[in-house]
Structures are given as structure tokens and as C-alpha cells.
Amino acid sequence: MIKTPREGTKKTMTPLELFRMFFKISAVTFGGGIAILAMAKTELRKRGFPEEQMAEIAALATSLPGPIATSTAWLAGREIAGFPGAFASLAGILLPPFSAILLLSGFVLSHRDSALLSAFFKGVLCAVAALVATLVYGEIRRTFTGKGRWLNLLPYALVIALILWTGLHPLAAMACGVGLRLLLPEGTRWSC
Numbered sequence: 001m002i003k004t005p006r007e008g009t010k011k012t013m014t015p016l017e018l019f020r021m022f023f024k025i026s027a028v029t030f031g032g033g034i035a036i037l038a039m040a041k042t043e044l045r046k047r048g049f050p051e052e053q054m055a056e057i058a059a060l061a062t063s064l065p066g067p068i069a070t071s072t073a074w075l076a077g078r079e080i081a082g083f084p085g086a087f088a089s090l091a092g093i094l095l096p097p098f099s100a101i102l103l104l105s106g107f108v109l110s111h112r113d114s115a116l117l118s119a120f121f122k123g124v125l126c127a128v129a130a131l132v133a134t135l136v137y138g139e140i141r142r143t144f145t146g147k148g149r150w151l152n153l154l155p156y157a158l159v160i161a162l163i164l165w166t167g168l169h170p171l172a173a174m175a176c177g178v179g180l181r182l183l184l185p186e187g188t189r190w191s192c
Contacts, residue, residue, distance in 0.1 A: 012048060015077070015085045016064065016088065018076075018089045019089065019091055021043055022040070022077070023083075023092035024092075025040055026094070026096040030128055032067070032128075033067050033068025033069040034132050034135060035037050035131045036072060037135060038057055038060070039073050041058065045085070051142075053079060055142060057079065058072070058122060058139070068092060070093070074086045074090050077090065098102060100121070154180060154186075155177035158177050158180050159176065159177040162177075
């Protein structure tokens with residue numbers, strides 16, 4: 001059964017508007033999925049997309065297999081305008097890098113030793129680091145602020161302790177952290 005966009009989500013954007021928004025984000029973003037996720041959150045927030053739903057999309061997009069950028073575009077597009085919005089968002093996110101690779105790969109490969117090209121990519125790296133830091137700070141603030149939210153530190157601390165001090169495999173340590181999170185009171189859960 002095909003689900004329609006969730007109740008409470010404003011259908012303020014058409015599939016064409018979603019295509020243009022994700023095309024613009026993808027065309028000016030270097031650094032992959034996390035950088036695109038940060039810019040998508042900013043653009044969707046400007047358009048009145050609820051912060052709680054964007055946090056859910058971000059969490060799901062980062063946990064799904066495959067590129068974060070395509071998962072983010074698909075999930076946000078589907079949430080806003082159903083399947084037409086999902087396909088439009090996906091096309092918008094994929095078209096710029098695909099075109100850039102086709103058009104610029106020969107130039108980049110032939111000038112890979114250029115000081116100017118190297119300086120450009122170092123600048124891009126700094127910008128991507130700033131975008132990622134902004135995204136991480138926002139998620140940390142959302143997760144740990146509010147009454148009783150400090151308890152959210154316990155699963156993280158448990159996972160780190162199990163890996164560093166007991167040598168437990170990271171997947172087993174993460175499973176222990178999730179188990180602890182499920183045992184903590186409902187009011188302090190990760191969701192807003």
C-alpha cells in the first residue's frame with residue numbers, strides 16, 4: 001500500500017520546486033552526503049519543514065545503506081510531495097555530480113599536479129568541515145538539551161567504554177548502547 005505524505009507535513013513544494021532545490025544544493029556542494037544533508041536541512045527549514053521531521057529524515061538517511069545524499073533527497077521529497085516529489089528530488093541531487101564528472105574528469109586528471117587545483121580542493125575541504133561541524137553541533141544540541149536529556153550521554157559513554165577498555169567488538173558495543181537506551185525513561189529518548 002502506498003502511503004501519502006505524513007499528516008502535519010505541509011505540501012508547500014511541488015516536485016519541480018523540489019527538483020530545483022536539490023539540484024541547487026547538489027550543484028554547489030562538495031564533500032558528499034553529510035555536507036548535502038546539512039544544506040538540505042537549512043533549505044527545508046527556510047521553507048517551513050518541521051525540525052522534528054528533518055531530524056527523523058537525517059537519522060534514517062544516515063542509517064540506510066547507500067549514499068546519504070540520495071537517501072536524504074528521496075526521503076524528504078517523498079515526505080513533502082509523495083512519490084513524484086521523491087523522484088524529482090532524487091533527479092535533482094544526482095544530475096549535477098553526474099554531469100560534472102562527465103564534463104570535468106578529463107581536465108582534473110590532466111591537471112592533478114596543479115597548485116591552483118590543489119589549493120581549490122583544500123578550500124573545499126575547509127568549507128565541508130565547517131558544514132559537517134554545524135550539522136554535528138545542531139544534532140548534539142538537539143539530543144542533549146532539555147529536561148532529562150543528559151541521560152542520552154549514558155549509551156554513548158557505555159559504547160566508548162566497552163570498546164576502549166574491554167576490547168568488545170564495536171557492533172556488540174553499539175548493541176549494548178541501544179539496549180541501554182531502550183531501558184532509559186521514555187521522556188529522555190532521542191526524539192524531540
